Amino acid sequence: MPQPSDASATPEASLIRHPGVASFIGSRSLSGLAYQxxxxxxxxxxxxxxxxxxxxxxxxxxxxxxxxxxxFLSGHVVDRFDRRRIAAICQILAGLGALVFAFASFRHVVTPGLIYALVAFLGAVRAFEGPSLQALLPGLVPPALFSRAAALSSSLFQTVTIIGPSVGGLLYGVGAGFVYTVVAAIFAGAAVSLLLVRQRQPARPREKVSLATVFGGLVFIRSRPEIMGAISLDLFAVLLGGATAMLPLYAHDILHAGPWGLGILRGAPAVGALTVSAWLARRPIKRHAGLLMFAAVAVFGAATIVFGLSTWLPLSAGALVVLGAADVVSVVVRSTLVQLRTPDNMRGRVAAVNLLFIGTSNQLGEFRSGSLAAVMGPVAAVVLGGVGTILVAGLWMRLFPPLRHLQRLDEDVA
Incomplete structure (x- = not known):
């Protein structure tokens, strides 16, 4: 009897069979679940x-x-040492941080200062984990399949991003300490899964530490206008339009829902992101990638405005679903550009700069929205941010013509 042809296999199944891909995606998904x-x-x-x-x-x-x-230091470290082990160590440290959270919660000694200190520790851990994970995936799949792999990884990551907030909100009803204990166990599982990745490490020159090598990622990004445009567009769009810091306030004071409502709001963007990323895993972007990115950012801003004005939980969740769907288009375009057009010996440093921009938009965006909400109220702060996002999309179309004219993502591979 003739054997079934490999051509009949789904693209997702073909990708999973690449050595180490399943373990990598499993680790990234578990880590994302714990963080959420x-x-x-x-x-x-x-x-x-x-x-x-x-x-x-x-x-x-x-x-x-x-x-x-x-x-910048973390990027240099990632380009010099085993990326897999760096990320696994970071996941173990994140688990230990969660155990400290759990102990303090069980003993009822949690204070805002302790929370800020532990969150800062986790921020330091993620400064090394993020570039390590980003730089690993391109070495596991051929360049022609990377866009699909990025979308598949994103779709599975978004699945746990849906599950994580809901589970976290439900478990919080049992107690904060219980949530953190489960989180620590999940981080441990992520580290074990990552250590199962058997990636053949390419020979990379051990460059001497200098200002030129440490800041090499920033110099490279500035030399590629399409990459610079994509990263900076995401930076300013999320910095202005990000409303995630206000979700506990909206759930508690505006929508009058408990922790379960916060879990729904936290998971809603991932529902939209999962839908779109699953679609992109099967049908990768082949034309008008730049214009699609700009359109997605504008939709992101419009959805932020709707969320800011809503006082009804289903409408708020629906706006966040649209927001997540739009955001994942930008994520796939940006991550594919950054990874495919960067030489392997610089991927750690470029990924570190990319994640710095993302961290600036996400975490500094949370500070912006929180401080602005304290002055002018949460609704005005969120709506103003959405308007700003739409304006940024229009301005960046004029400032970065190479990004606007970008067609395929897998061309001009470095």
Whole structure:
């Protein structure tokens, strides 16, 4: 009897069979699940302690500052040493941080200062874990399949991003300490899964540490206008339009829902992101990639405005679903550009700069929205951010013509 042809296999199944891909995606998904559960617990806990939108913003600032300090150093470390082991060590350290959270919660000694300190520690850990994971995937699949692999990894990551906030919100009903204990166990599983990756490490020159090598990633990005445009567009769009820091306040004070409502809001963007990323895994972007990215950012801003004005939980969740769907288009375009057009010996440093921009937009964006909400109210702060995002999309179309004219993502591979 003739054997079934490999051509009949789905693209997802073919990718999973590449050595190490399943273990890598499993580790990234588990790590994402743990972070999402912990984010819900931290957000609800700090708001219960302070009832202050500024405190929610300070959580984002505490995560952001270590990333700024360590970003360029971490990229250099990732390009010199085993990326797999660096990421696994980071996941173990994140698990230990979760255990400290659990101990303090069980003993009822949690204070805002302790939360800020632990969140800052986790920010430092993620400054090394993020570039390590980003730089690993391109070495596991051929360049022609990378766009599909990025979309598949994103779709599975978004699945746990849906599950994580909901599970975190439900478990918080049992107790914050219980949530953090489960989070620590999941981080341990992520580290084990990553250590199962058997990637043949390419020979990379051990460059001497200097200002030129440490800041090499930034210099490379500045030399590629399409990459610079994509990264900076995401930076300013999420910095202005990000409303995630306000979710505990919206769930508690505006939508009058409990931790379960916060879990729904946290998971809603991932529902949209999962749908679109699953579609892109089967049908990768082949034309008008740049224009699609600009359109997605504009939709992201419009969805932010709707969320900011909504006082009905289903409409708020629906707006966040659209927001997540638009955001994943930008994520896939940006990550594919960064990874495929960067030489392997620089991927750690470029990934570190990329994640610094992402951290700036996410964590500093949380601080911006929290501090602005403390001055002018949460609704005005969120709506103003959405308007700003739309304006940024229009401005960047004029400032970065190479990104606007970008067609395929797999051309001009470095």
């Amino acid at each position: 559960m912990q984010t819900v617990a931290v957000g609800w806990q700090i708001y219960e302690l302070t009832r202050s939108p500024l405190a929610l913003g300070l959580v984002g600032l505490a995560q952001f500052l270590p990333m700024v300090v360590l970003a």
